Amino acid sequence: MGECSVRPIVVNQVGYPLRGEKLAVFTGGSHQFRVVEEATGAVVLEGVSGPARFDVSCGATLHTGDFSELTAPGRYRIEQVDGAASAVFSLAERPYHELQQGLLKAFYYYRCGVTLTEEFAGPWAHQACHTAEGRVHGNELLVQDSAGGWHDAGDYGKYSGPGAKAVADLLLAYELYPSSFESAIPLPESDGVMLDVLHECKVELDWLFKMFDPATGGVFHKLTTLKFPGLDVMPEDDRAELYFSPVSAAATGDVAAVMALAARIYEPFDHVYAEKCLQAALRAWEWLERHPQVPGFVNPPDIVTGEYGDAVDTDERYWAAAELLRTTGEEKYHTAVQELAQLDYPKYSLGWADMGGYGTLAYLLRGETIADAALYATLKEGLLAEAARLMEQSAADGYRISLREEDYIWGSNMLVMNHALLLLAAEHVSGDRRYAACALDHLHYLLGRNVLDISYVTGFGDQSVRHPHHRPSVGDGVEAPVPGLVAGGPDRGLHDEYVVEHLQGKPAAQCFADHELSYSTNEVTIYWNSPAVFVAARFNLLK
Ligand code: G3I
Ligand code: 9MR
Ligand code: ZN
Numbered sequence: 001m002g003e004c005s006v007r008p009i010v011v012n013q014v015g016y017p018l019r020g021e022k023l024a025v026f027t028g029g030s031h032q033f034r035v036v037e038e039a040t041g042a043v044v045l046e047g048v049s050g051p052a053r054f055d056v057s058c059g060a061t062l063h064t065g066d067f068s069e070l071t072a073p074g075r076y077r078i079e080q081v082d083g084a085a086s087a088v089f090s091l092a093e094r095p096y097h098e099l100q101q102g103l104l105k106a107f108y109y110y111r112c113g114v115t116l117t118e119e120f121a122g123p124w125a126h127q128a129c130h131t132a133e134g135r136v137h138g139n140e141l142l143v144q145d146s147a148g149g150w151h152d153a154g155d156y157g158k159y160s161g162p163g164a165k166a167v168a169d170l171l172l173a174y175e176l177y178p179s180s181f182e183s184a185i186p187l188p189e190s191d192g193v194m195l196d197v198l199h200e201c202k203v204e205l206d207w208l209f210k211m212f213d214p215a216t217g218g219v220f221h222k223l224t225t226l227k228f229p230g231l232d233v234m235p236e237d238d239r240a241e242l243y244f245s246p247v248s249a250a251a252t253g254d255v256a257a258v259m260a261l262a263a264r265i266y267e268p269f270d271h272v273y274a275e276k277c278l279q280a281a282l283r284a285w286e287w288l289e290r291h292p293q294v295p296g297f298v299n300p301p302d303i304v305t306g307e308y309g310d311a312v313d314t315d316e317r318y319w320a321a322a323e324l325l326r327t328t329g330e331e332k333y334h335t336a337v338q339e340l341a342q343l344d345y346p347k348y349s350l351g352w353a354d355m356g357g358y359g360t361l362a363y364l365l366r367g368e369t370i371a372d373a374a375l376y377a378t379l380k381e382g383l384l385a386e387a388a389r390l391m392e393q394s395a396a397d398g399y400r401i402s403l404r405e406e407d408y409i410w411g412s413n414m415l416v417m418n419h420a421l422l423l424l425a426a427e428h429v430s431g432d433r434r435y436a437a438c439a440l441d442h443l444h445y446l447l448g449r450n451v452l453d454i455s456y457v458t459g460f461g462d463q464s465v466r467h468p469h470h471r472p473s474v475g476d477g478v479e480a481p482v483p484g485l486v487a488g489g490p491d492r493g494l495h496d497e498y499v500v501e502h503l504q505g506k507p508a509a510q511c512f513a514d515h516e517l518s519y520s521t522n523e524v525t526i527y528w529n530s531p532a533v534f535v536a537a538r539f540n541l542l543k
Contacts, residue, residue, distance in 0.1 A: 002467075002515040003502050006060050007453030008084035009033070010399075012444040013461030014099055015090030017542040021437070022068045022091075024049075025399055025449055027060045030080045035067050038075040038088050045070045055398030057405045058451040059507025062398035087448060087462035093543040096443070097183075099460055100536035102484035104170070105185050106529050107200045109472070109482045112158065112207075112235065113147035120188060123478045129235030130156060134223050134242035136213075137300050144214070146223050146242055149207025153525040154470035156238050157224035157305045160211050161316075162527045164254035165351040167201050167208075168358055169421070169530030171258075171265050173537040174198065175365075176428060180540040194269045197533075202273075205262050208255055209280060211244070218247030218287040219255045221297045224305035231516065232475040248297035249288065250308075253316025254355060256284035260323035261362070278327065285324060288317055308352060315345045315356035322362035334372070337363060341375055348386040350418040352527055357422065364429055380429060387426035390419050391438050399450055399509075400441040405492070408508035410520050413456050413489035416442050417531035424538050436538065443535050446486070451509050457532070458524070459483030467516045469523040474516050485524035486532050487514075495520035 008028040016022045026033070026049050035045040049065035067078070070091065078086040109116065109124060118125040134146035149158050150166070174181055174197045181197045184190040189199040211220045225240040259281035267274040296311035310316075318340040325333035337359070341347070350357040360379050368376050390402035397403070402419045403412060420442035427435040448455040448463065455461025458468060458481040465487045466480075467473075473481040492508040494500050498517040503510070512521045 002498075002513050004452040004454055004510070004512060004514060006058075006451055006510070009078050009080065009086035010449050010451075010453045011078060011086050011089050013087045013089050013448035013455045013463060015092055015095040017095055018071045018073060018091055018093060019543065020068070022066070022070065023400075023444075023449075024065045024067065024078050024086060026063050026065060026080075027451075028080060028082065028084055030082055030084075031063060033065050033078055033080050035070055035076050036079050038077055044072070044076070053398065057403065057408065057507060058398055058509040060398070060451055087453065089462070094540065096536050096539045096542065099447075099457070100180060100533065100540045101183065101185055102460060103457065103486070103529055103533045103536055104197060104200065104484075106482070106484035107150055107166075107170075107203070107526065108185065108187055109484070110150035110526055111203055112149055112151050112156070117188070120186070123480075124472065124476060124482050126234055126472065126476065127236035129238065130242065132239075132242060134244050136220075137243045137245055137303065144244070145210055146244065147207075148210065149204050150526050151235065152306065154468060154473075154519065154523040155228050155305065156235055156471065157222060158207065159222040159224075159306060159308050160208060160219050160251035161221070161254040161308055161310070161355075162352045162525070163204050163208060164258040165355065166526040166530040167204050167258050168261060169527070169534050170197055170201050171261055172361070173534040175265065176424075176534075177537040177540070180537040198266065198269065201262070205259070205277065208258070209276070211251070211255065212280065212283065213244075213247050216247060216287060217283045218291070219252040219284055220244040221246060221248040221251045222305070222308065224303065226302055227304050229471070231469070231471060233471055234475045235472060243303060245300060245303060246297070247287075248310075249291060249294045249313035250297060250310040250316050250353075252284045252287050253313055253320045256281045256288065256320035257316065257323040257355070257358065257362075259284065260320065260327045264327045281320070281324060281327070285320055288320065310353045312345055312354075314340060314343045315349075315354055315359065318343075318345075318347075319355045319359035319362065322359040322366075326362050326366045338372060338375060341379070347379065348383055348422060350421060350531065357418075361425055364425075383422070384426055384430060387423050387435050390423055391435070394438050394441060399445050400438075401445045402438075402442070403509075405508045408490045408492045408511060410491045410493065410495055411488045411525070411528060412491060413446060413486055414525075414528045414531065416446055416489070417486070417528070417535055420535045421531045424535065439535060440539060443539060446532065452512060454512070454514065456487045456489055458485045458487070465514050465522065467514050467522065469516050469519040484529070486528040487522050487524055488528060489521065491520050493520070
């Protein structure tokens, strides 16, 4: 495959709930359309799409057709007289249930250090990987246990900050929508007592404990080999030496925050574990206090794996303070939040570099009655203003999402899902359901209602990503990619050789290639999956 082209009729390929708005987007000249039952070819609805307009990000003239009137469960496609047809999609009760399960199961496939057994991984089973101890870079006589956690992405690096973002999204999803997580995935740990989402997050938290520098209490930025292995190397065959990169303030702040969050979430199930998380959070916080000003992380010269450089660490400190406040109730963290909130950095952004949004959410979710009234009001207004901006941008967009042309960056699908998460947070604090409707439009985009007619989630949708830049999917000899993985999506910066050669001059939203060589558009990561789990959890119960 590789290059993807503009398609005449696009829908959410997974489908739509029986009730509520159902829209398809058209690029052809004709405005007449009909909905056809897949099995019988029977026309079940005829309609006319609205006025056409040109969309700059997509480089196409678009119009929207409404088929909300159709409410009978089934499998359908949309057709036009000139022969154009959409992907097949379902109308069903709870159409996003399996999707949510699959997006969460993806984290099992990302597990490192354990055998993925056939019982749980099917054809994607593989041997345990990366079980060796890691060397502390710069102090190479020091070696320590480094096993476990999740691989970051299509590469096998493990990075503290991105890992913390992924866990935070999953724990917040559980906190806001616990009943969406009731069915077992299942996982090897499924026990009917603690939900699988919490079992899965424990995998990463257990590894994050190992990322502490025993000497200082700071958190190592990452654990990787010196360079990336070849694209077809299976995880268990990647046996190069593993190195802990130096401690960074960003990683230490992120881990302080996520450990404080975890301490709260796990307390009802396992007091000892919750206490261990809290002690880790306190350790990391103390490091931050002792290091008020430190330069941002840069890769040591001999390490060329993902850098995740982040020069600004006030947002991570703010998030850590807000989570510690929420978990312990101690006044000193309230003072820290109040001070850090005065500084200038994005307060409604959800990472991986700009984590301030999580601090804001922690403060707002803690509750109004115990908050500093002025700060609470400022942050709530700010959140709703940002949500309003996203709604406005979405209303002006041909596919109803909030990305501006310049937002089609490396990992643009993370922005799509982060924005949806933020809209849902706005719904949560305001009770206004219009934010959720806009968030759902973002899910429709991810699952195929986009200019390329592609579902960016492997294994979900009639025309989903088939060739992700994901080493196990390339190396395992199985035709289908590992399922449930969210691809990065269009990146107008054309950041790899494949897209430089094939996509010159394309409009922003078309700068995507379903090709295994395109690491800047078609890689997958844990922190692109995690906000998608949050969004799917909100809509899992829709009928
Ligand atoms: O923020 C700027 C924005 O202001 C500017 O307008 C825009 C123009 O290109 O760039 C934005 O920065 C981009 C940044 O991501 C935003 O998050 C950079 O161009 C872009 O190069 C950078 O890409 C990161 C990429 O690593 C390269 O460093 C991705 O976010 C990040 O997700 C990705 O992470 C990799 C890891 O290194 C290794 N593991 C896989 C993972 C996913 O590909
Ligand atoms: O394969 C690597 C991918 O997993 C990383 O996310 C990406 C980050 O920059 O880098 C990829 O490796 C490429 C390297 O950066 C440049 N040379 C080609 C490599 C891919 O084959
Ligand atoms: Zn591994």
